Amino acid sequence: MDYNKLVDTALLAGQILLESNAETYRVEDVMNRILDISELQTTEAIALTTGLFLTLDDPSMSPITKMKRIVHRDTNLSKIARVNMITRRLTEGKYTVEEAYESLNAIYETQYPLWMKNLSVSLLSAFFTLLLGGGIAEFLLAFINGGIMIITSKMEKRTGFGFFTHNIIYSCIVAAFVTIIKGNLLLKLNSDITITASIFPLVPGTAITNAFRDTLKGDYMSGLAKASEAIVIAISIAIGVAIGLVLAGGARL
Template sequence: MNRKMKKLCNSSDGMNCYTSSPLKFAFGEGLNVYMLQVSYDLRSKCADLSELLRSFTLQFHFILITAFFYGKNIVECKQIWERLQWKIKRVGIAKMEQITDYKLLLDTAVLAGQIMLRNGAEIYRVEDTIHRILKVSSLKTTEAYVTTTGMIVTLDDPQIDSLTVIRRIADRETNLNKITLVNTISRRFCAGEITLKEAFHDLKHLESREYSQRVLDISTIIVASAFALLLGGTAMDALGAAIDGALLVLVLKLGIKIGFNPFFKDVAASAVIAVGAILLSRIPFAVMNMDMIIIGTIMPLVPGAAITNAIRDTLQGDYVAGGAKALEAFVKAVAIVIGVAFGMLIMGGVKA
């Protein structure tokens, strides 16, 4: 027993390293339980984990009992307190938060799902994220049915009235950065690192952590130019693709302002790309390949992520979502083809 106690006393995992007898060891374990119980009682009065750890009442209980029993001075007691703070953080006292605002929890889960679905996440990933957030409530029924264009989320239990939210998703794009940010927030919430209110606040203000529209526009121009080079074009072809990419950005902005639906917006953008490429290829003093310019500039429009998600959803067994994603990718590809063909017809066809 004595060897075992000495081994425990040599650890640095908390306050038990200060015990030197079975009686003190037992008291130390009891004090651990007592401190956690005090933290439970104070939890309802404290807004978050940092406030709990700064609570004067909790520190007073700990320092007073430790100083009385172990005969330590105040400095040593504060050192023990700092170790206990680390221990409380490690076990995750934020998990002790009792979820009572089920409406806010449901809104948080639905908001996370909306952001992910609007930005090109797979259907199974959206449903999994919603389920994980709702499971924190420990209620009996948590259901999420997600399609490409909407979702139905339900939270139910014999103790509460059933809560159901239906959301329609009209606009969709591809933004993997937003999906990553939502995943990070949901994981931190489920791990107890942040509270429900903090998670909802972070999701609501996700735009502040995004790239600015100017950066996105410049990136579109660079992508068009880079693809022209990657596919075998010359430096002049890359320059032409960059100019055509700038026209693409302007058309997309105009389409959003006017309120075009996605199909006609892609048709208009592709037509302008074709017209711009033909005009650039006809400049006498600049040798530019029209094909390279068109191919490089339409790459930001190509539905590569939609095709990938369609395959992944299908492999996950969600055939409805996989089929819908595949159809969406097909319609987008058709819009690009129609737009390019229409632009060439406007310019009188391709001249050798």
């Protein structure tokens, strides 16, 4: 068996999972299951939120150790499902290591066209107003705010100023925009619901859920990393909303 290829496959699977925001225990479990195919004496895999390490060793050979730094993370649940399926086929013997490596490499970046993803952001915000008990005015305004988010996130990708600044800019614009509309045009508008629903695509739901699951499984390093991610995102939204409210005259410092 080509052990180098096996280690590469396990590393690639782990990398895709970590970059898609999978839980840490799942990443380690998948890498360990792939490494166990070698039936060597020592197989170890460690995944932290910001990097992963794995090693393969036996008295008959010199050890193979590889590591990978993970910089960029973006929630993509379909990638997690695909890696899970490929790993299951590999461990059941339906795929060879080469086939598994090829199909891991061929996992496509996105399965929805861009307009659909953009529309989903607007619809997510819009329907959240109804979910929180809003009416038609809140629905329409949140839908427009979703459009603003598409523009700001496009700006973020082009200039690369990072998620923290993006969150501040977007929530600042939304808070100011909604407060001004309420003050000048629609006095009956429930601005609390509208602003909350508009910032919902930014709210760290994935980070909170995974932070708890990792911590309760005993992965304290990853749990803390995800928890700090959630706190940092929450702070950035709070700063943005606060600036927006002050700018629009809806609050005082």
